[in-house]
Amino acid sequence: MLPLDCRLVADLRIGVIGGGQLARMMQEAALPLGLQLRLLAEGPQTSAALAVPHAAVGDFADADAVTAFARDVDVLTFDHEHVPTGLLHALQDAGVAVRPGPDALVHAQDKAVMRRAMAELDAPNPRWRVVADADALVAFGEETGWPVIAKTSRGGYDGKGVWRIDGPDAAATPFAALAGPQGPTEAQREADAGVVILAEEFIDFARELSVLVARRPGGEAVVYPVSETVQRDGICHETTTPAPGLPPQRAAELQRLALRIAEALGVVGILAVELMERRDGTVVVNELAMRPHNTGHWSIEGAVTSQFENHLRAVADLPLGSPAPVAPVVVMSNVLGGTNDDLLGTLPAVLADPGTRVHLYGKAVKPGRKVGHVTVCGDDVATTRDAARAASALLEGASDG
Amino acid sequence: MLPLDCRLVADLRIGVIGGGQLARMMQEAALPLGLQLRLLAEGPQTSAALAVPHAAVGDFADADAVTAFARDVDVLTFDHEHVPTGLLHALQDAGVAVRPGPDALVHAQDKAVMRRAMAELDAPNPRWRVVADADALVAFGEETGWPVIAKTSRGGYDGKGVWRIDGPDAAATPFAALAGPQGPTEAQREADAGVVILAEEFIDFARELSVLVARRPGGEAVVYPVSETVQRDGICHETTTPAPGLPPQRAAELQRLALRIAEALGVVGILAVELMERRDGTVVVNELAMRPHNTGHWSIEGAVTSQFENHLRAVADLPLGSPAPVAPVVVMSNVLGGTNDDLLGTLPAVLADPGTRVHLYGKAVKPGRKVGHVTVCGDDVATTRDAARAASALLEGASDG
Numbered sequence: 001m002l003p004l005d006c007r008l009v010a011d012l013r014i015g016v017i018g019g020g021q022l023a024r025m026m027q028e029a030a031l032p033l034g035l036q037l038r039l040l041a042e043g044p045q046t047s048a049a050l051a052v053p054h055a056a057v058g059d060f061a062d063a064d065a066v067t068a069f070a071r072d073v074d075v076l077t078f079d080h081e082h083v084p085t086g087l088l089h090a091l092q093d094a095g096v097a098v099r100p101g102p103d104a105l106v107h108a109q110d111k112a113v114m115r116r117a118m119a120e121l122d123a124p125n126p127r128w129r130v131v132a133d134a135d136a137l138v139a140f141g142e143e144t145g146w147p148v149i150a151k152t153s154r155g156g157y158d159g160k161g162v163w164r165i166d167g168p169d170a171a172a173t174p175f176a177a178l179a180g181p182q183g184p185t186e187a188q189r190e191a192d193a194g195v196v197i198l199a200e201e202f203i204d205f206a207r208e209l210s211v212l213v214a215r216r217p218g219g220e221a222v223v224y225p226v227s228e229t230v231q232r233d234g235i236c237h238e239t240t241t242p243a244p245g246l247p248p249q250r251a252a253e254l255q256r257l258a259l260r261i262a263e264a265l266g267v268v269g270i271l272a273v274e275l276m277e278r279r280d281g282t283v284v285v286n287e288l289a290m291r292p293h294n295t296g297h298w299s300i301e302g303a304v305t306s307q308f309e310n311h312l313r314a315v316a317d318l319p320l321g322s323p324a325p326v327a328p329v330v331v332m333s334n335v336l337g338g339t340n341d342d343l344l345g346t347l348p349a350v351l352a353d354p355g356t357r358v359h360l361y362g363k364a365v366k367p368g369r370k371v372g373h374v375t376v377c378g379d380d381v382a383t384t385r386d387a388a389r390a391a392s393a394l395l396e397g398a399s400d401g
Numbered sequence: 402m403l404p405l406d407c408r409l410v411a412d413l414r415i416g417v418i419g420g421g422q423l424a425r426m427m428q429e430a431a432l433p434l435g436l437q438l439r440l441l442a443e444g445p446q447t448s449a450a451l452a453v454p455h456a457a458v459g460d461f462a463d464a465d466a467v468t469a470f471a472r473d474v475d476v477l478t479f480d481h482e483h484v485p486t487g488l489l490h491a492l493q494d495a496g497v498a499v500r501p502g503p504d505a506l507v508h509a510q511d512k513a514v515m516r517r518a519m520a521e522l523d524a525p526n527p528r529w530r531v532v533a534d535a536d537a538l539v540a541f542g543e544e545t546g547w548p549v550i551a552k553t554s555r556g557g558y559d560g561k562g563v564w565r566i567d568g569p570d571a572a573a574t575p576f577a578a579l580a581g582p583q584g585p586t587e588a589q590r591e592a593d594a595g596v597v598i599l600a601e602e603f604i605d606f607a608r609e610l611s612v613l614v615a616r617r618p619g620g621e622a623v624v625y626p627v628s629e630t631v632q633r634d635g636i637c638h639e640t641t642t643p644a645p646g647l648p649p650q651r652a653a654e655l656q657r658l659a660l661r662i663a664e665a666l667g668v669v670g671i672l673a674v675e676l677m678e679r680r681d682g683t684v685v686v687n688e689l690a691m692r693p694h695n696t697g698h699w700s701i702e703g704a705v706t707s708q709f710e711n712h713l714r715a716v717a718d719l720p721l722g723s724p725a726p727v728a729p730v731v732v733m734s735n736v737l738g739g740t741n742d743d744l745l746g747t748l749p750a751v752l753a754d755p756g757t758r759v760h761l762y763g764k765a766v767k768p769g770r771k772v773g774h775v776t777v778c779g780d781d782v783a784t785t786r787d788a789a790r791a792a793s794a795l796l797e798g799a800s801d802g
Contacts, residue, residue: 012745028432031425031452032701034744034761034773051432053454222755300433304756304778318748322755326727326778343435344413347719354623354723355705360435372435377705377727 012316013038015069016048017060018079021361021370022292022308023048025300026079029308035316040069047361048079063087070096077269077315078291081108082155099217099268099315100290107265108290112153112198121264123257124284126276127201134171140199141165149200150174162234164202203284205276209243210295211258213271214310214320221262222310223255224303224323229274229295235370236294238388239332241302241325244381250281261288270311272296294334294370299323301357301375302330327377331384333392335372340397341365343372349394350374356391371395413717414439416470417449418461419480422762422771423693423709424449426701427480430709436717441470448762449480464488471497478670478716479692482509483556500618500669500716501691508666509691512599513554522665524658525685527677528602535572541600542566550601551575563635565603604685606677610644611696612659614672615711615721622663623711624656625704625724630675630696636771637695639789640733642703642726645782651682662689671712673697695735695771700724702758702776703731728778732785734793736773741798742766744773750795751775757792772796 012035016023019041027048030037040058041049049055058065060083067090070076075097088102100108107114115128127144130153131137141148152161152174163174174197208229215221228243229236242251258273265271265288272293274286296307305313305321313320340346343360350358353376360372374391378384413436417424420442428449431438441459442450450456459466461484468491471477476498489503508515516529528545531554532538542549553562553575564575575598609630616622629644630637643652659674666672666689673694675687697708706714706722714721741747744761751759754777761773775792779785 024432028429031429032758032760033748034763036451036763050437050454053451053456055454304758313752319752320755321752321758347434351714351720351722354721357433357705357722359433362435362437 012036012075013054013073014312014316015040015073015076016079017066017069017076017083019043019046019048019052019055020079021047021363023079024051024361025292025297025306025308025359026312027051028300029306029312033309033312033318035312038069038073040066047363050362061087063090067091067094075099075315077311078105081105081290085109101266101268104265104267105290108288110153111151111287112196114285114288115198115200117265118261118285121261123261124282126203126284129199130196131199132196134175137165137171137174137197137199138168141168141171144201147202149202151198151200152178152195153198154195160234203276203278206279207243207277208286209246209254209275209277209283210239210293211254211273211275212293212296212299212307212323213258213262213267213273214269214307214314214323215262215267215271216314216320217268217317219263220320221259222320222323223259224296224299224307225325226251226254227295227298233368235334235336235368237334237336238385239295239298240381240385241298241330241332244329254283261285269314270296270307294373297359297373298330298332298375300359302327302332302377328379329381329384330375330377331381331388332373332375333388334370335360335374335392335395337365337367337369337371338396338398340395343395346395346397350391353387353391356387358391358395413437413476414455414474415713415717416441416474416477417480418467418470418477418484420444420447420449420453420456421480422448422764424480425452425762426693426698426707426709426760427713428452429701430707430713434710434713434719436713439470439474441467448764451763462488464491468492468495476500476716478712479506482506482691486510502667502669505666505668506691509689511554512552512688513597515686515689516599516601518666519662519686522662524662525683527604527685530600531597532600533597535576538566538572538575538598538600539569542569542572545602548603550603552599552601553579553596554599555596561635604677604679607680608644608678609687610647610655610676610678610684611640611694612655612674612676613694613697613700613708613724614659614663614668614674615670615708615715615724616663616668616672617715617721618669618718620664621721622660623721623724624660625697625700625708626726627652627655628696628699634769636735636737636769638735638737639786640696640699641782641786642699642731642733645730655684662686670715671697671708695774698760698774699731699733699776701760703728703733703778729780730782730785731776731778732782732789733774733776734789735771736761736775736793736796738766738768738770738772739797739799741796744796747796747798751792754788754792757788759792759796761796 015038017040024047039052039055085102085106092098118125147166150163210227210229212224225242227239227241230238262271272289275283277283292307300306357375363371376388416439418441425448440453440456486507493499519526548567551564611628611630613625626643628640628642631639663672673690676684678684693708701707758776764772777789
């Protein structure tokens with residue numbers, strides 16, 4: 001026991017719901033600041049549970065488990081957006097500091113709510129409509145032209161719960177899925193009640209962009225440079241920061257848009273605004289996330305202050321650190337589970353490039369699962385991308401051919 | 402439990418003996434690489450024990466405790482150099498990968514052994530002699546001129562076990578201390594047997610410098626830029642990297658010297674070579690350390706690869722990362738326990754400068770104790786130092802006056 005006249009600095013307890021790699025990387029940012037992370041993880045062997053001494057196991061949708069967890073922390077934040085909004089409201093009403101709060105977070109949880117908010121903010125939306133059945137979806141497609149995108153309003157992630165509907169014949173598909181099994185637990189299935197299908201105009205985008213904001217409760221906010229992001233099968237695959245070829249004035253406009261959304265929605269912590277850029281340079285908002293985001297992993301080495309540290313600073317109501325980049329170009333490449341199941345055995349080959357920064361999440365390799373990422377800071381896009389791609393290919397087990 | 406067809410990458414277990422802030426910062430470096438740190442800490446509330454899920458408590462000088470700990474790790478390394486050399490030899494003989502090995506580490510444990518090795522290497526020593534008693538110390542002082550420095554060959558750290566002897570009258574002091582109580586436990590006292598007094602010429606140095614090398618078992622090594630270090634009362638207080646005003650050719654010579662020492666002694670992991678620079682620019686070796694070192698903390702933000710990560714890479718026999726600096730000047734300022742016992746409460750003021758990087762060790766504040774450090778990367782020495790000093794002064798609780 002410590003003497004009574006001593007005081008630990010680790011006495012601000014930040015509770016994180018969810019034990020994935022985002023929580024793990026929050027722990028990497030919490031340790032230097034002397035902040036104590038506590039975890040409510042899905043299991044004892046999740047990515048973050050292997051890294052955080054204070055890790056409890058419990059279902060994020062179980063009101064009893066979450067309420068008990070919240071009792072022993074000073075502020076509650078998230079590794080994912082799946083905690084039921086109603087539960088978060090109840091916690092907030094009981095005096096728990098929930099950051100981001102449920103009124104903000106619902107815009108990352110429910111795409112229909114998000115679309116309505118973007119419309120009210122005059123932020124760029126695709127044409128969209130909540131559709132009650134296949135007929136309504138067909139009507140939307142006939143109006144806007146095929147294909148259209150259909151999405152579940154809640155519960156989708158990494159490409160799940162999203163369909164490209166090429167014509168009337170496929171219009172029943174999303175509603176069939178909606179009627180099928182939802183979340184893996186009873187509590188999650190209850191939370192999924194109220195899910196609707198959202199129809200959106202198909203945007204034949206030239207590329208995707210992402211802008212990250214960190215915002216404190218009082219409104220102080222910083223914005224990161226705009227990243228170009230490449231998705232494959234709905235999963236973030238690569239980011240390049242700053243987005244190549246984006247005129248500075250356009251970048252500044254997008255940064256202002258992200259700041260405006262963060263302010264209007266009252267976000268606390270990281271807000272990621274995912275955008276689709278058309279060939280003419282105009283954009284539409286694709287999705288919002290309110291937690292550290294895959295498109296911001298580059299900031300760990302590439303910015304003065306990482307998104308993980310600024311998320312923690314924001315939720316702990318501490319001044320935010322500089323989001324300025326530290327290199328002319330930063331490329332992040334995700335490592336997905338592939339043919340190589342011995343990531344550690346591949347480290348010698350990957351680390352042979354002394355400028356390659358490797359992040360492994362301590363997760364078992366399964367096909368397509370995010371198991372790590374690599375980051376390279378450089379002076380030009382082409383060579384920096386080559387280095388990052390080579391490293392992630394090695395870790396994934398790509399053949400030499 | 403994980404399915405059998407899955408494999409965790411965290412299956413290289415690095416055992417660290419000692420649970421101080423160096424082990425804590427190793428954990429910060431281990432997590433991104435997916436390496437699993439296991440700790441043998443002095444207590445459950447030490448800096449690193451608060452940060453590492455796999456933390457055992459035990460006495461680092463207790464053969465049974467250390468041997469049991471070593472059984473469950475793949476490689477053994479250190480937060481400090483106090484593990485008895487004989488115990489490390491026994492572990493190595495039993496097949497444990499001890500890195501650095503005892504034959505190297507003894508040069509960081511025993512200053513008399515180190516002086517002999519530097520002499521054999523033709524590395525710059527001050528004049529020195531092992532002195533058996535006060536009369537021998539007086540004779541050394543009469544030959545070299547007063548004052549002289551007297552040191553215990555083993556067990557000293559942070560200014561403890563070092564005396565400036567101004568003349569014959571004070572020559573008995575170090576021998577009296579040698580006869581007094583030594584380490585806090587029986588095992589440590591046994592380990593202290595064989596301690597002798599080393600007399601060294603007093604070097605009226607202009608400044609102190611430090612050079613860090615990371616070296617793998619096979620000999621691959623990288624060297625960091627030379628740092629200027631400022632000590633107060635024997636404790637590292639501030640470093641500036643690269644050392645201001647050091648001609649590039651001199652810096653390169655010192656880097657070659659450090660690499661030569663690392664190679665000759667067979668160091669694995671980080672070697673810190675502390676140097677005293679005379680007014681004419683010549684240097685003498687002051688001390689060696691074989692673990693991440695306070696004079697290398699700047700590298701966490703200031704270099705492509707931190708000393709902590711390169712220490713782990715070296716002991717895990719992975720390729721080393723680039724030690725190249727990422728800014729023109731990097732200043733690290735230690736935070737010592739002062740009048741402020743609420744470090745967290747001071748964070749808002751300190752973090753108000755968005756470029757200040759804060760590291761708190763989770764330790765209770767006691768006067769003079771190392772409880773954290775701050776790092777600022779900048780473009781010129783004066784403003785960067787000012788920012789770092791202002792931040793550490795705030796954390797220490799310096800008055801405004």
